[in-house]
Amino acid sequence: MELSDFKSFLGKPIYEDKNVLIYQGDSLELINYIPEGSLPLTITSPPYNIGKEYESILELDDYIEWIAKWINQVYRCTSSHGSFWLNLGYLSIPKKAKAIPIPYLIWDQVPFYLIQEIVWNYSAGVAGKLFFSPRNEKFLWYVKDPNNYVFNLDDIRDPNVKYPNQRKNGKLKCNTKGKNPTDVWQIPKVTSGKNRSSKERTPHPAQFPVQLVSRIILASSDINDIVFDPFLGSGSTAEAAIKSGRKVIGFEINENYINIAIERIKNICYDDQQKIKQGNLFDIMVSNS
Template identity: 55%
Template sequence: MEKLDKLKSILGDPFYSNDSTLIYNMDCLEGIKILKNAGVNIDATITSPPYNIGKEYEKIMPINSFIEWLSEISNLIFDITKSNGSYLLNVGYLEVPGKGRAVPITYLVWDKIKFYLHQEIIWNYGAGVAAKHYLSPRNEKILWYIKNQDNYTFNLDSIRDPDVKYPNQKKNGKLRCNTLGKNPSDVWQIAKVTSGTNRSSEERTKHPAQFPVDLITRMVLGFTNPNDIILDPFMGSGTTAEVCMSNNRLSLGFEIREDYCHTIANRLETILKTERIKELTPTLF
């Protein structure tokens, strides 16, 4: 709690907090500037900003303005990130008038950010828009940025895939595959959070663009360490905070919409209440 208490003394009273979480109903640009001016350092950032495509939580900007805005936020995050920290940026596609209907935001922003781009991860999912005049989109990108090419956090054993086709295959008498599983590679097949009658995901909230728990869990376990402070400047439905709560990490989130802050608070309180019930009545679970 000492780390979170320090952040509270700098940012003021949060909209919501618990022993591992601080949520501020604040524009992230304002919040990150306060942290920078106070000399705060965080361990990692995991986030998915608006894609500038007209969702209910965003106002469409000219493309150049959108990229400048996203770059400014990303570069401020660089300034407050520890030397061995990571910045995991999930982005999708947008239309560039006269140039392309579905241009990956990665093409427009990747080299405008001060971090070193270590790798691009492809998030592949099954459900999505059913297109008739083009291929149905089934992937988004996660840019894995690091601050120091020679010193960064990467916990491969924590995210190995146990689904190995030939787990007992040997070479020269030794197992060819790590007993914990295989490297999950840079293509992640993880289900999207779906909505709709008879198809809504169990973790679904009212937020229209919700991060899947499984996706964030892999990022948290793979690219951060226990007790790290993880920033999500676009907290949305609170998935990053939930995953941090479940995996011994601390989370700091900014969310500009108050209704989404209520969604996050209700979501996290429901989880905490369930955990308390389990502790009091373990035989029921």
């Protein structure tokens, strides 16, 4: 199915170009209109129910029920060989837990098959005095069919091999493209602050680094595939998808965040146009020399 085909189901987007469709609205309502089995990859990070500016606090049981509802809809929309990558942090439960990983609370609510838990380890964060300083979040990698799913290992290999020329019986012991990354990903967080703000920082309070999402997209989708994010936020998934040669459909309820995402997408297009112009200028200079 082509990206433009989704407009016949979802209607007119708030923003579109040849690679992107963005819709403003409640994800749980909008996702009902997506055809069954039409999405090869979904990546998202929903609200954690911890009081961020973009969320309304729900009772714990209601929050778990809400998660289960939209995840089941994602499952319905996912293609037979598709994947679902879910990022969830921690929340507190009075008299039970200071910071319990949310995946512990939904393990039996997800119809997908869990391939692996990925630990995202970052350097910056809150400093603890009565507990260890938190420096990780989890990604859960789910698939529709455990015997048939996309995994492009060569596209994400780590070139940092300690002994790249080590041989056994005259043959190289390691892949010349690099090694398989581990299930602990050390990728810098998008930081804020006057002197340490990340270059890609936007006003969104919980922003994915593009490097992180790009690895997921390269591993779990193919060129020109459609990547879906039902909680688009500041648009990191959109930016990573476009830069990786994919298409993207995003849902977001907050107009301010939509505007941030659109600006990021337009900047990608502008950068590409400038590269094309510079390339044409170089060709002209060469032909005239």
